[in-house]
Amino acid sequence: MPLLARMVTAPLVVDVRRGALAELGTILADQRISTSGRVAIAVGSTYGPTVQKTFADGLAGADWYSVEGGTINAAIRLVEQVRTKRYDAIVGVGGGTVLDVTKFAAARLGLPMVAVATNLAHDGIASPISTLDNDAGRGSYGVPAPLAVLVDLDLVGQAPERSVRSGIGEILSNLSAIADWEAAHRRHGEEIDGLAVSLARTSAQAVLNHPGNVADDDFLATLAEGLVLSGISMVVAGTSRPSSGACHEISHSIDLLHASRRGYHGEQVGLGAAFAWFLRGDPDRFHATVDCLARHALPVRPSDLGFSLAEFTAIVEYAPQTRPGRITILEESALTTDGIAEQVAAFDDQVLARISPDGSLTPEGVALD
Known part of the structure; x- marks a missing residue:
């Protein structure tokens, strides 16, 4: 049988x-x-x-x-x-x-x-x-x-709140990583695992659409279960692909180029995911990601991580070298240094337009279907 x-x-x-x-x-x-x-x-x-x-x-x-x-x-x-x-x-x-x-x-x-x-x-x-x-x-x-x-x-509950919040950026980045994986599958025939995608996507959406915060046990349980499922999705796939794409390449680039200034991993990949959605030209998912990051007081602009736009441009330019052979929106875009600088500046402007006029990170959350 x-x-x-x-x-x-x-x-x-x-x-x-x-x-x-x-x-x-x-x-x-x-x-x-x-x-x-x-x-x-x-x-x-x-x-x-x-x-x-x-x-x-x-x-x-x-x-x-x-x-x-x-x-x-x-x-x-x-x-x-x-x-x-x-x-x-x-x-x-x-x-x-x-x-x-x-x-x-x-x-x-x-x-x-x-x-x-x-x-x-x-x-x-x-x-x-x-x-x-x-x-x-x-x-x-x-x-x-x-x-x-x-x-x-x-x-x-006894851990630093900032470190717990960074897990939100980590799980949210799954959606961007999946988009990279699906694009590599469509355009280049890269093998993809539907079960791994389902686990990674479902866990991310549960956190994205949850109305609570890190002071709420129900939200913490949802975040914890989502992070566990995200890990299992990598076991299923036999690769980090379900949760690692352009978002993680940007984070790895920060780790390598600015080791003494790196923040929490989840903070970096969350911002990387927002930039990747902007680069893809997907306003709905870009706005949903920025809204969720901002609602949970996570970095949404390069300056929130302590980087100038010029520094972030260099980070994005170097990012593909951190995962040779992995195809993401960064590799597909094949932008020149000037092209990356233009996209980074436009991204920063769009984020500013999305958050409150006084610069506080308090937009209303947007559900993503």
């Missing part, structure tokens, strides 16, 4: 709610990830003491390791520390930096990885990618996706 459905690798558990962290031991045992509780737990300096206190009387077999910085060296250091003992699994508890380091270490050690997210800054929560700083700047490394994902909204 022919196989009529494909098998998709997905987390055994996705638990998004307040107090989710307290269920870690139960989930490890119930899902047969570690019935003995013999796990390595990697934590950052921010939440490490809180997490250890939570399990003061539980997970007696666990050992704790501190992660300092989101670098390839930090990941290799964790590998060297953990490999001296035998564990059933490795658990990362923290924001994107801790999770990316832990995912990389788990891949090197051949251990299943459990992600406990304390922040919603980007979609690495459930993705098969670790983004780490290296000697050349910043690199993306393919890794197995987490076996289980917990998002504790109590801890998310």
Whole structure:
């Protein structure tokens, strides 16, 4: 009999709610990830003491390791520390930096990885990618996706609000990335995965059209679930294509050209997505993206990220070099330096025309079907 459905690798558990962290031991045992509780737990300096206190009387077999910085060296250091003992699994508890380091270490050690997210800054929560700083700047490394994902909204509520808001820009950029992927499919025959597109698009639209904000538990749950689904869409596709297009090329360009001035990843890709929609000549989606970013107090102009128009022009010009072989609206446009400068200036003018006359970022949100 022919196989009529494909098998998709997905987390055994996705638990998004307040107090989710307290269920870690139960989930490890119930899902047969570690019935003995013999796990390595990697934590950052921010939440490490809180997490250890939570399990003061539980997970007696666990050992704790501190992660300092989101670098390839930090990941290799964790590998060297953990490999001296035998564990059933490795658990990362923290924001994107801790999770990316832990995912990389788990891949090197051949251990299943459990992600406990304390922040919603980007979609690495459930993705098969670790983004780490290296000697050349910043690199993306393919890794197995987490076996289980917990998002504790109590801890998310303690994270810096700006970092949580940046996750909105991250998930919103999916729509622009999908547009790049679909265009590459139509014009160049690039293979596309409809299921991956559906997961990435649906998660982005749920956040785009949600009336709440980061002070609202329902909105935070929608954002968290969307970021998880976005990560799974990359697992399904076997590539970052569902969530990475011109928007991410612009962000990578900022990381490489202005490493000391880079902001949150989600802030950069959100602005990159707005510019990409403008470059495509799609006013409805451009306006919807700008409105959503502005409503959540995210950057909508180069100056909001601390860049002049000339600097942003250079960033856009360099962006295609960050992903050789990937086709996006930036590559398709093939603009000269002067052409990019004209588009950047026009983009900035259009954003100014969209926001309030006093310059405050308070437009009414626009739903996008």
